[in-house]
Amino acid sequence: MLNFREILLSDRDDLHAHLYKAQGYGSEYSFANLFFWGEQRVCFDCGTPLILSRFGTRYSYLMPLGGDRAALIGLLREDARERGIPFRLFGLLADDVAWLAERFPGEFVCRTVRDSFDYVYDIDRLAELHGKKLQAKRNHCNRFEDAYPDHRIVPLTKELLPVCAAFAERWYATHEQINPETDYSGERAALDKAFAYFDELHMDGVLVETTDGVVAFSMGNRIREDTFDVNFEKALADINGAYPVVNRAFARRIRAACPEIRLLNREDDMGLEGLRRAKESYFPDLLLEKSIAEAVE
Numbered sequence: 001m002l003n004f005r006e007i008l009l010s011d012r013d014d015l016h017a018h019l020y021k022a023q024g025y026g027s028e029y030s031f032a033n034l035f036f037w038g039e040q041r042v043c044f045d046c047g048t049p050l051i052l053s054r055f056g057t058r059y060s061y062l063m064p065l066g067g068d069r070a071a072l073i074g075l076l077r078e079d080a081r082e083r084g085i086p087f088r089l090f091g092l093l094a095d096d097v098a099w100l101a102e103r104f105p106g107e108f109v110c111r112t113v114r115d116s117f118d119y120v121y122d123i124d125r126l127a128e129l130h131g132k133k134l135q136a137k138r139n140h141c142n143r144f145e146d147a148y149p150d151h152r153i154v155p156l157t158k159e160l161l162p163v164c165a166a167f168a169e170r171w172y173a174t175h176e177q178i179n180p181e182t183d184y185s186g187e188r189a190a191l192d193k194a195f196a197y198f199d200e201l202h203m204d205g206v207l208v209e210t211t212d213g214v215v216a217f218s219m220g221n222r223i224r225e226d227t228f229d230v231n232f233e234k235a236l237a238d239i240n241g242a243y244p245v246v247n248r249a250f251a252r253r254i255r256a257a258c259p260e261i262r263l264l265n266r267e268d269d270m271g272l273e274g275l276r277r278a279k280e281s282y283f284p285d286l287l288l289e290k291s292i293a294e295a296v297e
Contacts, residue, residue, distance in 0.1 A: 161195045
């Protein structure tokens with residue numbers, strides 16, 4: 001059995017350096033997301049870092065990057081057998097699916113998972129909201145600016161995190177009343193980690209406030225040479241334009257701080273209808289298709 005253990009903050013440099021090379025891959029290949037979400041474990045004993053993920057009772061292995069992938073998949077398959085769990089790989093791109101079919105014919109069943117597709121956008125398009133398709137977003141931003149001429153947009157710093165945390169608590173309290181069937185516990189735990197280790201994880205973001213207080217914030221981290229990941233975004237939905245304003249402000253903040261960034265990955269929609277509509281309304285430049293592979297027993 002492989003020596004998987006909890007992912008620690010001290011693993012950040014080693015894991016980030018490895019995952020940073022995953023050009024074209026989704027937001028699963030991010031140290032911050034592995035550190036934030038669910039129960040993620042790492043094994044460093046094979047020359048290439050390997051990840052075992054558990055959400056609830058479901059175990060999956062992240063598709064290995066680098067090294068002898070065929071040999072690594074063999075090791076993971078044996079590890080799953082010894083643990084008595086189904087062997088499942090996640091985070092696969094179309095090329096990975098084709099490679100598995102060629103290298104392990106008949107041994108895996110692959111299926112795309114629409115709920116896990118990442119929404120990827122050109123940063124300039126989100127920063128400027130140019131074009132007819134985004135006219136409605138520009139209109140919402142204009143209405144917000146007209147209604148709140150004294151609003152402020154400031155970079156998110158460690159000193160402002162307690163204000164953001166208090167705002168997030170109010171946001172969750174409201175949404176748990178509106179959507180009692182939705183379980184926010186996983187996201188709340190992930191956001192708490194982001195607040196606790198903001199600087200250590202090299203997070204960046206923006207805060208939007210009016211004279212009445214905070215109305216929105218957004219935060220994320222760089223996951224590729226040309227890609228920034230948007231990990232969390234919260235706003236008051238009853239304030240017209242709060243979401244478009246913070247979305248645009250985040251894009252402008254990252255573009256100014258990191259001019260080499262071309263893409264914003266706004267991650268998946270988790271199958272939530274409202275979130276899917278919101279992300280589709282910005283017309284992604286790329287809807288990154290991802291698959292799961294399950295071993296045929």
